[in-house]
Structure formats: structure tokens, C-alpha cells
Amino acid sequence: MAPANEPLPGTSDLWEPEVTDWVLLEQAARDIFGRYGYGELRTPIFERTDVFVRSIGDDTEVVQKEMYTFEDRGGRSLTLRPEGTAGTMRAIACHGLADGEQLRVFYMGPMFRGERPAAGRRRQFHQVGVEAVGGLEPYQDAEAIAMLVHYLEAIGVSGGRVRLNSRGLPEDRAAVSAAMRQHFAPRAQDMCPDCQRRLDSNVWRILDCKNPACQAAVEGAPKMVDLLGDESRGFFAAVCRGLDQLGVAYELxxxxxxxxxxxxxxxxxxxxxxxxxxxxxxxxGRYRIGLPGVKRPLDGVGFAAGMERLLMARESLGLKAAGRPGADVFIVALGDEAIPAGLGLAQALRRTDLGLRVLAGLGGRSLKAQMRAAHREGARWALILGDNELAAGTIVCKTMATSEQETVRRDDLADWLRKAAAAPAAAAPATASTP
RNA sequence: GUGGCUGUAGCUCAGUCGGUUAGAGCGUCUGGCUGUGGCCCAGAAGGUCGGGGGUUCGAGCCCCCUCAGCCACCCCA
Known part of the structure; x- marks a missing residue:
């Protein structure tokens, strides 16, 4: 295949039948999140770069090396959104939020990060996410997590484990960092070079390191929750209590x-x-984001799920795309007069209240070839219209599953189809084969 | 950005030690059956062997470069 026709690395074309699965994820999101009072928000796919930098943090991996940033013709720095929260907060700040007002929104769509693609990681990937903004209640956090679990159930993804922690408030961080440094400093010589650097720059990340040596050093590290102030500890305890009430299993x-x-x-x-x-x-998690022109930082809680990964999880559980449903009617047209007549008939049938999916053979191919096409398209009925039938004002209706066919007057065709459609569908509904 | 594996027909893949005209299955098209699908049978179309360079009498195969895909690291969804 010519490279020029291939999508860029980390991007892909999405065809049937996979699209069916994506639609399922989207519909389930609207259904489930709607039950919790969330409404859909669609924000632009690109924003001014500083929208992301100031809320994600210029110290983060995402901002430092993963953003798709470019200049527009006016020389402004713009960025393709790498996640959904920052744009959502910007939109809410723009829209305005009264003191005490709470807003619950969800979004879904493409996000962009300039990473090396791997399993479950793409440069254009898709997230479905939610934000509950304007409140500082621990039970909001618990409900958001419960909603996520509910959503996963709705799309058939079982086997997920909820992992939970608290980072506390910004004012707790100095104490936490100091305690961490105290723990790791004596062990530094055993840790990986990255983590030795993190000792100064970013002690927290050492906890996350997958290097075995570092994990060993992490073993006896103080638990973050124990280092937090009373307010943070109380908040976290309330979140856990809420989850218990909601029947959500989680692990610390x-x-x-x-x-x-x-x-x-x-x-x-x-x-x-x-x-x-x-x-x-x-x-x-819960966040606190300061925005220009807004007096107080916005408090909120939210999450994002990777749609590609949801699909992978479904696949690992044996859940497959059903594919596009087959046609109801395939019109087999034979002859110079019948072919255009079939074109008109197909349109007339599509416009009835029967909601029929109608295809017509338009290319003047042989009867046999058109019948093959009807079969391949999963048609329930083949309607054969040749010059003979055209002259007689009739049409031959063939039920594919049984091979039975009868000649029907054109005027009676709609009734015939209505009756046939009402009859119990033959066995399993056919599925169109996918190109 | 670093490393490993893989690129042969629309798809999934064979291809021996470097040796004549690169194969199979599936799919597509046509015919067997003049106006009847599936199953069966026959035939056909379809390839710059990812691209470029090199070694050789000769390269799908060996060497170098490059591009792409997959996987892993980093990090995250």
C-alpha cells in the first residue's frame, strides 16, 4: 500500500463493524451519565496552548513533550487537546458559574498526544469523560466513581479494579514531600537514575516507578494518606464511606x-x-483549577476513560461487534426499462413507513450476479423486476431464507411486504458481509 | 526519544541452500445453469515481494539505509 494513503502513525481509519462498538460505547455513556444528571458538552478540539499549560501544569510529562502544538496564521500558539478537563473548565469559566452552582457534564471524542504508539496507546485516541464542577463534597467523588463502575457494567466490561488514593490538599504537599525524601534519600544509591533525579524534582513519582530496585525502595515508604493533614484525612475517609454506601468495591x-x-x-x-x-x-480524581478572570479556583471531580481500552477490555471478554444489519429488500432489475424502474421502486419503498433498508442492482448485471449480491447483502427478500414483470405490472417476491417466491401485483407490493415483515423473522436476522 | 519483532495478491499467510515464469486458502468476477442466491465444480482477474541502494552470473531470500506496523520502556486513557 502506498505510504501516502496510510493514516499517520498512531492514527487509524475506523470501519464497520468496529464502528458499531463505538456507537455502543457512546450510547451507553449518554444513557448512564444521563441517569446521574449529567449533560453533554462539546468543546473545540483545539484551544490556545495556555489553556492546557496552566491547568495541566507545565511540569508534567503531557505538557513537556506530548502536546501537538502549532501556530496559526496570526502567530498564536494553539494545541490539539491532549485531555478533556482543561477545555471543559475553560468553557465553564466562559459560560459563567454562580457561587454555589453545580454543573455536571460529560464529553466524548478524540484527544491527541505525540507519543510512540503501542498497545492501547495512540496519538489520536478517544476518551469519554465526565466533570462535576462547583462543589467540594466527598460524596460527589464517591458518586462519580460509582457512575464509572455503572458505565463499565453497562458496556459489559467486568473485571475492572478500582484503585483509590488521596493526594491531599496543596498545603499538605510540603510535609508529604519531606517525609518521602527522608525515606528515599538513604536508599538513593539503589534506585534508578530517573528516580535519583526525582528525589529533588518530583519525589512522588518514585512511588510509581516500575523499576524493581525502586519498588524495593518503595516497600517501607510511609503511606501518603498517613502524612496528610486532618482535613484531607477526613475528606478521604468520607469518600471511602460513600463508596461503601454505594456498594462499590475498591482497593486502597x-x-x-x-x-x-x-x-x-x-x-x-x-x-x-x-x-x-x-x-x-x-x-x-478531584481537582482545583485556577482560571484567569475567575476569582476563586474551580473545584470539581471527574474521570476519563480511554475508549480504545474499553474496546480492548470488551474484546478480551469475548464481546464482539455485531456489524451492520443486513438489507431487508434487494431489487434485482433486468433490462433497460426495468433497471431505472427498479431505481424508482427502491426509493418508493425506502419512503414507506415500513423503515425498510433497500438496495437495488443498478449495473445491468446478470440475474445470477444480482442474486449473489442480494445474498451477500443479507437481504430478507429479493424482488425481481424484469421487462416481463414491468409489462405485466407485477413483481416476483422471493423470500431468501426459504427460497419461496410468488408473483405479486405492483399495487399489492407494499401490503405484501408489510405482511412479510410482520411474520416471524426467519431464523436469525442475516448480517451483511463486510467488505 | 530508546530497544525487540514483522512487512510477499483485497485479507490471512507459505516460499527449501541465493537459481527458470513468486504460490495457497479465503474473498472478487465469470461460467457450469439463456430469468434465480447459498453447497459443489471449472476458469479468470488481481503482485513495482513496503521503498532505495549494495553484494552476486543471478536476490522475495544476504548486507546497508529508509518508511510503516506491532510490542516493550518512559508516561498515561
């Missing part, structure tokens, strides 16, 4: 940190064993 993950700067208090993720190395299905 003292080492869970997450990569974006805006998180405060609760952080969580859902991991799944069917995904390979990138095992995070969804992640989220």
Missing part, C-alpha cells in the same frame, strides 16, 4: 499519584487485566 492504592498537577484529594483509576502493559482503563 497508597502509591497511586497520577500525572497531572491539578489533582487534589481523591485520585483513582480503574485497571483491567485484559489490556497488556497499558492496563489503565480509566482514571480521574
Amino acid at each position: 492504592a497508597p502509591r497511586l499519584v497520577r500525572g497531572l498537577d491539578y489533582y487534589v484529594h481523591t485520585v483513582f483509576e480503574v485497571v483491567h487485566s485484559g489490556l497488556g502493559a497499558q492496563d489503565a482503563l480509566a482514571g480521574g
Whole structure:
């Protein structure tokens, strides 16, 4: 295949029948999130670069090396959104939010990060996410997590594990970092070079390191939750209490940190064993984001799930796309007069209240070839229209599943189809074969 | 950005030690059956062997470069 026709690395074309699965994820999101009072928000796919930098944090991996940033003709720096929260917050700030007002939104769509593609990681990937903004209630966090679990159930993804931790408030961080440094400094010589550097720059991340030596050093590390102030500890306890009430199973993950700067208090993720190395299905937490022109930072809680990964999890569980449904009617037209007549007949049938899916053989191919096409398209009925039938004002109706056929007057065709459609469908509805 | 594996027909893949005209299955088209699908049978179309360079009398096969895909690291969804 000519490279010029291939999609860019980390992007892909999406064909039937996979599209059917995507639609399923989207519809389930609208259904489930709607039950919790969330409404859909669609924000632009690109924003001014600083929208992302200021809320994600310029110190983060995402901002430092993963963003698709470019200049428009006016020389402004724009960026393809690498995640959904920043744009959502910008939109809410623009829209305005009264003191005490709460807003619940969900979104879905493509996100962009300039990473090396791997299993479950693409440069254009898709997330479905939610944000509950304008409140500082621990039970909001619990409900958001419960909603995520509910959604996963709705799309058939079982086997996910909820991992939960708290990063506390910004004012807790100095104490936490100091305690961490105290623990890791004596062990530094055993740790990987990255983590030796992190000792100064980013102690928290050492907790996340997958290097075996570093994990050993992490073993006896103090639990983050124990280092937090009273307010943060109380908040976290309330989140756990809420989850218990909601019947959500979770596990404490003292080492869970997450990569974006805006998180405060609760952080969580859902991991799944069917995904390979990138095992995070969804992640989220509580955040506090300051925006220009807004007096107080916005508090909120949300999560995002990777749609590609949801699909991978479904696949690992044996859930497959059903594919596009077959045609109801295939019109087999024979002869110079009948072919255009078949074109008109197809349109007339599509416009009836029967909601029929109608295809017509338009190319003057042989009867046999058209019958093959009818079969391949999964048609329930083949309607044969030759010059003979045209002259007689009739049409031959063949039921594919039984091979029975009868000659029907054109005037009676709609009634015939209505009756045939009402009759119990033959066996399993056929599925069109996919090109 | 670093590393490993893989690129042969629309798809999934064979291809021996470097040796004549690169194969199979599936799919597509046509015919067997003049106006009747599936199953069966026969035939046909379809290839710059990812691309470029090199070694050789001769390269799908060996060497170098490059592009792409997959996987892993980093990080995350």
C-alpha cells in the first residue's frame, strides 16, 4: 500500500463493524451519565496552548513533550487537546458559574498526544469523560466513581479494579514531600537514575516507578494518606464511606499519584487485566483549577476513560461487534426499462413507513450476479423486476431464507411486504458481509 | 526519544541452500445453469515481494539505509 494513503502513525481509519462498538460505547455513556444528571458538552478540539499549560501544569510529562502544538496564521500558539478537563473548565469559566452552582457534564471524542504508539496507546485516541464542577463534597467523588463502575457494567466490561488514593490538599504537599525524601534519600544509591533525579524534582513519582530496585525502595515508604493533614484525612475517609454506601468495591492504592498537577484529594483509576502493559482503563480524581478572570479556583471531580481500552477490555471478554444489519429488500432489475424502474421502486419503498433498508442492482448485471449480491447483502427478500414483470405490472417476491417466491401485483407490493415483515423473522436476522 | 519483532495478491499467510515464469486458502468476477442466491465444480482477474541502494552470473531470500506496523520502556486513557 502506498505510504501516502496510510493514516499517520498512531492514527487509524475506523470501519464497520468496529464502528458499531463505538456507537455502543457512546450510547451507553449518554444513557448512564444521563441517569446521574449529567449533560453533554462539546468543546473545540483545539484551544490556545495556555489553556492546557496552566491547568495541566507545565511540569508534567503531557505538557513537556506530548502536546501537538502549532501556530496559526496570526502567530498564536494553539494545541490539539491532549485531555478533556482543561477545555471543559475553560468553557465553564466562559459560560459563567454562580457561587454555589453545580454543573455536571460529560464529553466524548478524540484527544491527541505525540507519543510512540503501542498497545492501547495512540496519538489520536478517544476518551469519554465526565466533570462535576462547583462543589467540594466527598460524596460527589464517591458518586462519580460509582457512575464509572455503572458505565463499565453497562458496556459489559467486568473485571475492572478500582484503585483509590488521596493526594491531599496543596498545603499538605510540603510535609508529604519531606517525609518521602527522608525515606528515599538513604536508599538513593539503589534506585534508578530517573528516580535519583526525582528525589529533588518530583519525589512522588518514585512511588510509581516500575523499576524493581525502586519498588524495593518503595516497600517501607510511609503511606501518603498517613502524612496528610486532618482535613484531607477526613475528606478521604468520607469518600471511602460513600463508596461503601454505594456498594462499590475498591482497593486502597497508597502509591497511586497520577500525572497531572491539578489533582487534589481523591485520585483513582480503574485497571483491567485484559489490556497488556497499558492496563489503565480509566482514571480521574478531584481537582482545583485556577482560571484567569475567575476569582476563586474551580473545584470539581471527574474521570476519563480511554475508549480504545474499553474496546480492548470488551474484546478480551469475548464481546464482539455485531456489524451492520443486513438489507431487508434487494431489487434485482433486468433490462433497460426495468433497471431505472427498479431505481424508482427502491426509493418508493425506502419512503414507506415500513423503515425498510433497500438496495437495488443498478449495473445491468446478470440475474445470477444480482442474486449473489442480494445474498451477500443479507437481504430478507429479493424482488425481481424484469421487462416481463414491468409489462405485466407485477413483481416476483422471493423470500431468501426459504427460497419461496410468488408473483405479486405492483399495487399489492407494499401490503405484501408489510405482511412479510410482520411474520416471524426467519431464523436469525442475516448480517451483511463486510467488505 | 530508546530497544525487540514483522512487512510477499483485497485479507490471512507459505516460499527449501541465493537459481527458470513468486504460490495457497479465503474473498472478487465469470461460467457450469439463456430469468434465480447459498453447497459443489471449472476458469479468470488481481503482485513495482513496503521503498532505495549494495553484494552476486543471478536476490522475495544476504548486507546497508529508509518508511510503516506491532510490542516493550518512559508516561498515561
